[in-house]
Amino acid sequence: MSKKKKSTVQKEYHKPLITRRKPNRSIAGDIVLYLFLILVAFIMAFPIIYAVSNALKPLDELFRFPPRIFAQHPTLDNFSDLFVTMGKSWVTFSRYLFNTVFITVVGTAGHLIIASMGAFVLAKYEFPGNKTFFKIITVSMMFTGYVTMIPNYIILNNLGWIDTYWAIIIPAFASPMGLFLMKQFMEGLPTSLIEAAKIDGANEWRVFIRIVMPNVKPAWMTLIIFSVQALWNNRASTYIYSEERKTLVYALQQIQSGGIARTGQGAAVLVVVMIVPILIFVFSESQILETMASSGLKD
Amino acid sequence: MGEYISKYFKLRKHNAKVAWKKAKQRKMCYLFLAPYAILFCMFYVFPVVASIRYSFTYYNILESPRWIGLQNYISLILEDDIFLISVKNTLMIAIITGPLGYILSFLFAWLINELPRWIRSVAVIVFYAPSIAGNCYVIFSVFFRGDAYGYVNALLMDMGIIDTPILWLINPQWMLPICMLVILWMSLGTGFLSFVAGLQGVDRSQFEAGYMDGVKNRWQELWFITLPNMKPMLMFGAVMSITQAFGVCEVTMALCGYPSTDYAARTIVTHLFDYGFSRYEMGYASAIATILFLMMILCNKAIQALLRRVGT
Numbered sequence: 001m002s003k004k005k006k007s008t009v010q011k012e013y014h015k016p017l018i019t020r021r022k023p024n025r026s027i028a029g030d031i032v033l034y035l036f037l038i039l040v041a042f043i044m045a046f047p048i049i050y051a052v053s054n055a056l057k058p059l060d061e062l063f064r065f066p067p068r069i070f071a072q073h074p075t076l077d078n079f080s081d082l083f084v085t086m087g088k089s090w091v092t093f094s095r096y097l098f099n100t101v102f103i104t105v106v107g108t109a110g111h112l113i114i115a116s117m118g119a120f121v122l123a124k125y126e127f128p129g130n131k132t133f134f135k136i137i138t139v140s141m142m143f144t145g146y147v148t149m150i151p152n153y154i155i156l157n158n159l160g161w162i163d164t165y166w167a168i169i170i171p172a173f174a175s176p177m178g179l180f181l182m183k184q185f186m187e188g189l190p191t192s193l194i195e196a197a198k199i200d201g202a203n204e205w206r207v208f209i210r211i212v213m214p215n216v217k218p219a220w221m222t223l224i225i226f227s228v229q230a231l232w233n234n235r236a237s238t239y240i241y242s243e244e245r246k247t248l249v250y251a252l253q254q255i256q257s258g259g260i261a262r263t264g265q266g267a268a269v270l271v272v273v274m275i276v277p278i279l280i281f282v283f284s285e286s287q288i289l290e291t292m293a294s295s296g297l298k299d
Numbered sequence: 300m301g302e303y304i305s306k307y308f309k310l311r312k313h314n315a316k317v318a319w320k321k322a323k324q325r326k327m328c329y330l331f332l333a334p335y336a337i338l339f340c341m342f343y344v345f346p347v348v349a350s351i352r353y354s355f356t357y358y359n360i361l362e363s364p365r366w367i368g369l370q371n372y373i374s375l376i377l378e379d380d381i382f383l384i385s386v387k388n389t390l391m392i393a394i395i396t397g398p399l400g401y402i403l404s405f406l407f408a409w410l411i412n413e414l415p416r417w418i419r420s421v422a423v424i425v426f427y428a429p430s431i432a433g434n435c436y437v438i439f440s441v442f443f444r445g446d447a448y449g450y451v452n453a454l455l456m457d458m459g460i461i462d463t464p465i466l467w468l469i470n471p472q473w474m475l476p477i478c479m480l481v482i483l484w485m486s487l488g489t490g491f492l493s494f495v496a497g498l499q500g501v502d503r504s505q506f507e508a509g510y511m512d513g514v515k516n517r518w519q520e521l522w523f524i525t526l527p528n529m530k531p532m533l534m535f536g537a538v539m540s541i542t543q544a545f546g547v548c549e550v551t552m553a554l555c556g557y558p559s560t561d562y563a564a565r566t567i568v569t570h571l572f573d574y575g576f577s578r579y580e581m582g583y584a585s586a587i588a589t590i591l592f593l594m595m596i597l598c599n600k601a602i603q604a605l606l607r608r609v610g611t
Contacts, residue, residue, distance in 0.1 A: 296531020
């Protein structure tokens with residue numbers, strides 16, 4: 001009942017379409033623009049749609065020529081094959097899945113906690129070294145991880161972490177991008193909020209847990225999506241060489257190189273690998289965009 | 300003169316004392332920052348320093364590093380033809396896909412900005428999805444298969460443009476353009492999100508003021524009002540684009556093979572992989588990494604200096 005009332009009230013404020021248009025726009029220009037956008041959107045989406053429909057095709061349709069974009073008799077056989085046939089192989093498919101899920105969940109959780117703690121003091125407190133440290137972080141976003149790969153290998157080797165999950169997880173904790181976005185977002189929090197809590201006698205840790213973290217939930221999602229995307233797609237083949245600890249993306253490559261008999265399963269893994277980051281993004285888009293609004297790099 | 304110097308040092312000492320006192324007061328802050336700072340230094344700062352140091356040595360992991368001065372750099376530039384090919388390829392990819400991807404990101408963010416809310420959020424998903432779709436780019440190797448059953452070949456042969464199938468991913472002539480195409484497909488990434496969010500945040504009243512002052516069409520609006528407001532996001536997007544453009548390796552390795560025919564799709568990072576993890580010549584690979592590092596930082600600084608002038 002109350003919901004209905006709300007919508008009618010909102011409708012009264014809706015202005016007619018014509019006056020809502022901006023003054024500097026021609027109708028012809030808008031139509032051309034929309035057509036162009038639809039075309040580009042189709043091109044962008046096509047490979048992904050194709051990959052999904054491929055995974056749903058039964059084997060005979062996969063090799064039909066000329067190919068059809070959509071499956072005529074969609075089945076989930078390819079996915080069940082993944083677990084059944086791959087279940088009999090030496091390292092089962094579910095093991096690869098577990099490895100990737102474990103690395104992603106632990107890495108993301110740790111990153112979220114550690115980076116938020118750092119971002120909190122960088123954003124809200126003045127202390128010597130504050131500005132310098134943040135500057136180093138922005139510089140570190142300017143080069144790719146490949147640059148540091150070799151010393152990283154040597155460091156991880158000395159720590160004895162090569163060929164364990166930690167070789168992937170621990171470096172992911174310190175990803176500069178997450179701290180950067182979190183810090184920029186936390187700067188938007190009113191300082192009075194923190195001061196009020198302090199007057200009530202809360203210490204920094206309580207302020208962080210009770211006041212700051214609940215208020216930056218949109219930024220959580222942003223950190224999570226970037227971290228998940230990096231870890232879920234991690235091939236990890238340089239740091240991990242035991243077959244039973246390898247990741248899903250690595251399994252994907254092996255299945256794809258397995259030849260024609262594995263085509264259906266390859267298409268299915270491709271979907272398994274790509275669907276998780278995309279789904280997280282779809283469900284948290286507005287929160288992520290809210291965070292990205294403060295992502296700017298000021299001088 | 301001497302007086303000035305002693306005064307300078309006195310001031311410095313005083314400043315350091317004040318800073319130390321402040322730091323003591325703020326012990327909590329350092330405790331909070333410590334877990335991140337330690338890991339960050341361990342896996343991001345120290346490796347860069349170490350990489351520069353190793354680049355002056357011969358190091359194969361088994362023996363301890365042996366100092367050989369500039370020898371690695373000299374052989375990289377004078378003797379290693381494949382490295383020069385990889386630099387050429389990386390620069391080609393960076394120069395074409397970097398700016399183009401950056402402009403496309405902004406253009407689409409700007410074009411979808413005025414769409415109704417729900418269409419906009421669908422559009423953001425459609426445009427952003429390729430960059431987070433994991434290994435989805437391998438699907439392009441199906442499209443560009445070398446025989447007549449590859450879709451692109453079949454299409455072109457049907458239309459009568461070509462009469463024999465083109466070996467897209469084996470013929471050196473076609474490898475780089477196709478990789479660039481795929482990279483462009485994936486280039487609407489983090490920068491794009493930042494632009495979309497930034498455009499939403501531009502103050503509406505500025506546009507109204509613009510109409511009063513005689514802004515006539517959407518292009519003038521873009522240059523005089525939108526772009527100056529977007530400067531911080533433009534900077535951020537540029538950093539993302541450059542980092543991505545120079546780090547290309549996974550797409551070329553997946554599509555063209557590793558090693559690719561005639562090294563036609565070899566990038567600096569691929570070369571780094573080859574020496575670092577196939578041949579275990581860590582010193583030599585570190586020299587490659589150092590060169591890549593310098594290229595990226597210099598390029599970033601140059602672009603930032605350029606972007607500061609936007610809209611002024």
